[in-house]
Amino acid sequence: MSARLEAALHAGRLELVASPHLKGPQSTVRIMWTVVATLVPVVAMAAWSFGLSALLVIAAATLGAVGTERLFGQGGSLADGSAALTGLLLGLTLPAGVPLWMALLGGAFGIGFGKLLFGGLGQNVFNPALVGRAFLQAAFPIALTTWPIPGQGWSRWAGDTFALPLLSGGADAVTGATPLGLMKFEEVSTPFRELFLGTTGGSLGETSALLILLGGAYLAYRNYLNWRIPVSILAVVAGLSSAIHAVDPAGFPGAPFMLFSGGLMLGAVYMATDMVTSPVTNAGAWLYGAGIGALVVLIRLWGGLPEGVMYAILLMNALVPFIDRATQPRVFGTGRRAAT
Amino acid sequence: MSASLPTVSGTPEAPRAAEEGRVPVVPHTSSPRLVATLAVAGAIAGLVLVLVHQWTEPRILEHQARVLDEAVVEVLSGPSSTRTFFLVDGAFTAEPPAAADTASADRVYVGFDAGGAPVGVALAAAEPGFQDVIRLIFGYDPAGGAVLGMKVLESKETPGLGDKIEKDSSFVAEFRGVVAPLLGVKQGAGSGGDDEIDMITGATISSRAIIDIINHRLEAVEADVQALWRSAPAAPSMAGGLP
Amino acid sequence: MGELLWIFVSAMLVNNFTLVLFLGLCPFLGVSAKVGTAVRMGAANVFVLVITSLTASFLNAFVLVHAPYLRLISFIVVIASLVQIVEMAIKKLSPTLFRELGIFLPLITTNCAILGLAIFQTNRGYGALEGLFFALGAGAGLTLALSLMASIRERVELSDVPAVARNMGLVLVLAGTLSLAFMGFAGLFTS
């Protein structure tokens, strides 16, 4: 045997790794960063609609999330992209004119109390971005429901962007209303085309249904989100609101309005599908989505708030452990479920 | 709380332990003695409470009456005297028959000016708001059909937002002289009608609840109040607060 | 009917006893480690709450109009004894039911949700029927909060919770987040 061959057969550099020795194409890090990437058009749209304030608000929320993860998270956990995604999503749920310090605080709270306290990525029960959003909503209800009018130009600073920490802005912003607010409190409906393209008032990321649907479709195609969740949410919202609209057309809006107004698209595609906080089983995904859809309709039509997507998702997040227990797959060769 | 107390009810074991723990392990005391002890303790407790009650009750009642009186005076813009009318058998009367249950009967408070002429009726009402039941009192002029003033007595609306229904003086001021039934409009979006109330931005549900409470209340007793008004109620014989 | 529905929904969701009014925190924090236990605890709570509501209605209507200062004492004494009697009756009549629910009963009697129900019901001037719906709503809300918390904690038990959060800190934050989520129900069925 030649020396070359002997060298080539030397066992010293062989790795001993447990099977399987092949690895599928999916990677947690890639999933997170891809989701971030599909949000770029949505962010761009927000900037186009609401001006540079939009970018600053999103940046502040992201900084809050990433900074908290860096300070209190496990070493290297920033690289998985989940904290950045949380911050980005939180930013997209905020109005353009919210003071930057609030966005930062929301990001920090969401990551700190919504994620790190549970042990970090994968362990949390509630969607951290929505925990941050719900905290801000409860803490600063007025700032969080002050909606600058979109389409006022690129370089406009909206509202209270530069308010000093802990202080309110006090700027007299030109404010508009969201389509849902108009519907709930003034019984004015918004044309469908505006809803679909996103030229209406609202949170930074909730206005363009089109871009969100495109991003979601790509993620579903790559299996980076469970398509059953958005499909069941949207189907239940459409079905319930159509039925209610049929009974009382004057009192309740129809399905197109319900689907394309408010944060439903962003919530259904990007928030409810957060893998960590949604059911692990497919049957559970259907139930979970249906529950979110039903709660959204309940809160929007009969609740005190114009919008209920955030609360619907948080409430169903709380039910996920329950749903997971109830929908375990039936184990091969048994009549029984994997977990009881 | 029991996070720290060992007998907490949580695990099935704990109650079982509790079960066993109930078996008396201490020297037995005779039943009459037990009953007697508790009876004596109860009697002493009752006695103490009656004493404290007798001392505090007049003060508490006085305070309650004062609060109500102040509210009535506020929503009727300072009448010189007021008088309570009870709804008995479909009509308001100042002195209900002895048999009537005045404790739970519906009532209104009529305010009179210095000359003894009635200036308006104050009505209390309550309905669910955003968070919980809102209780309020408002003054009403049956002749002109106008609300004279409104004061929230109790609410749990969101601090800083919904609680503006009682803390926002411009909102409260809107209820002076507005014609019923009231109509809530978005701030600045009204047509200037004399039945319009500008709702609070961001607290639409709470604002609307106030308007609804007043409208519903008036709807329910309007006829009886008009009847009372037509009967030209008399001022109390001596000026003063509510009975 | 609408008012009864509102009383029920309000007690269960909008003003949830545990998550908004902080009543019944004892089982919520101490007991909610297993879903099965939590659900049975909730059921036992519903049971005691209904008894309490009926008792309070009776006491309010016939006894306490004459001696309001004895309210607290009579609530406590009468409810505790009544539950004790019912417990003994169940033990005799249905040992199965007793095993399922009965063991919780003595621990619930002086739970502050029970006394809270009696007092709130009195303060709001609810009659017997309204009180019953109030009790059912409160019980449903307690059961919901308990079982949600329990299922979440079963999941969190498998997590790598940081040491500082194990000292009930995480449980309180969880409760806070649930309470935050329940804010979504505010204003339900009022407009």
Place this chain on the structure above:
Amino acid sequence: MSPRVTTPSEDFLRGVWRENPVLVQLLGLCPALAVTNTVANSLAMGIATFFVLTGSSLLVSLLKSWIPKEVRISAYILIIATFVTMADMLLAALVPDIHKALGAFIALIVVNCMILGRQEAFASKRPVGRALLDAFGTGLGFIVALFMMGTVREVLGNGSFLGVPLFGDAFEPWIIMILPPGGFFTLGLLLLVFAWWEERKDVPVHPRHWPHGVTVTVDAGGPGGSPAGAGVNAPRSD
């Protein structure tokens, strides 16, 4: 469990800090969360509870040899309820505004198991002086905890302390802090800080039945026996 001999100062100080009823033993959480949205309410609730606790402890300690074991819990509750009713009526007569703000939670002092716990664990076994010291300490600890909660919540939630504005008009209040979730979060935060502090001191954190469901007893009764022994049937609540 053989009673360890304690000094009077130990009896007093224990409840104030090291075995703080709220922050360490997690007792009396219902009022600690429900009424601490302002400092004034917190103090009022703290003082009312202090009053009930000391009154009950005094009486229980005085009567301890006359109260038969079988009915002692009922007797304690009767005593506590009497004091609570007195407190309720006195507050209503003297400070009606605070009484209105605290609402039903004054009556609920009855089911604050901290109070019953002290009777069962301490007052019923000790001389009057020690019982009073213990009640003072525990009551003070309760006031301290409620005061801390109330301070955090009012300062952040309203920008004021005891109603006095601290930051001027431009301050943006964190309304959540005076809402129910804020109560949970504030207490959660305090517990986190406490745990972090304990950890930093390298003292093991109080054992609790977390995360594995194993209940570990913390001697709530302190020296002299925990409620585990005699008081298994003791009613508790928040």
Place this chain on the structure above:
Amino acid sequence: MITLLDGWLKGGFRHGVHPPDHKEATASHPIRRMPFPDEIVLPLRQHAGAPARLLVQPGQRVERGDKVGEAQGYVSVPIHASASGTVTGVDWWPHPDGSQAEAVRIAVDPHSAQIPRPRLVPRWDDLNPDQVRDAVKDAGVVGLGGAAFPTHVKLKPPEGMAVETLLVNGAECEPYLTSDHRVMLEHPERVHFGIRIMMQCLGTSRAVIGVERNKPDAVARLRATIPDDLDIEVIALRVKYPQGAEKMLIKAVTGREVPSGKLPIHVGTVVQNVGSIAAIAEIFETGYPLIERIVTVSGPGVVRPSNLLVPVGTKLRDVLAFCGGLTPDAREVLMGGPMMGAPQGDLDAPVLKGTSGIVVLTAAEAKPTRVHPCISCGHCLDACPVFLNPSLLGKEAQAGRYGDMVEHHLMDCMLCGSCSYVCPSNIPLSQMFALAKGAVRREQQRAKEAAAADGPGGGKAA
């Protein structure tokens, strides 16, 4: 509805994964005989069940095909010398499973013609089933698919259980491996002959050969050569891992699920690897015992991928050297396929009867080592062919809750590795399950022994 589903499922099972199969590297390489190496190492433990009992002493001369170890008990088979030579020692030697095992070392006689002793070829059609089974056992035949379960055991269905269908496993779902493929392609008549013998032995009249659709030439060859007198069906299965697992194959072919903890015979089937079938046929064609087997040597880390006929006991080193050695970036040498194969740290370990392939991976294929937390994506649930919840099991494994894992059907896990393959966080799920299963088995064994030690009646309390 059920039948509709079954129709849709025909030729497949639910879940599973689709790793790239890489069969093209060797699928077209005909089987070549590898020259005899200088030394043969025959571990006495090569099959499931009791190891063989040593029959030879150092210094003893053995001829090719002679027994060096005898079966020890019913679930055991003998081991035969795969080359003529001299026994140089019986030593502890690296075993492909990573441990050391007692092995017979034979210095191959370079001057020998390596022609086995002449043997009587039994006329199979004169033998009753018991005699067939004895012959199979005596020839040391085990399942060649990897599990190495003694074949004769499978040939005897338990009392009162009838075999409806003989299922021949030609799925070969592991990536890279093509040894079964080549057997079906090059020796279809041997496969059919083996089926004939087994059908007679099992008393069944129906056989089905399941082959994945990525081997169309094998399907065609087998179909074309079916003897007229036999009821043999060749089914082309959808390509999916782990199609070759017994229970999956049965589900795919018959639509029936083998009950948890039960054997294929409970649904009236016996599954036999196509290589083992060919080996049985060979016994009755040539009289030779199982002393050599077809091994696929493949993977990007091998210079010349090949399908080789290798004497059992040949060291990996020699096999790889014959294939041109390893490339400089070779990182992992696997015995078996890349999904379930065992990594080799010592190339002195020999090829065993159950070795279907040697796959060498380079750094490019090796999976990343950084493990991220489980994000509950649920991909593992979609992959698990037995419908477990690997996500939950993994968390329980991490918390050391083996009891909960058993409740959640850990023991139904067949360690196919599908969950680990799809896991985006690189969590070594199947490794954790293997450890847990081992721990649970040991615990059960200990409990059983403790119960036995207590004596009859005394063990009740435990």
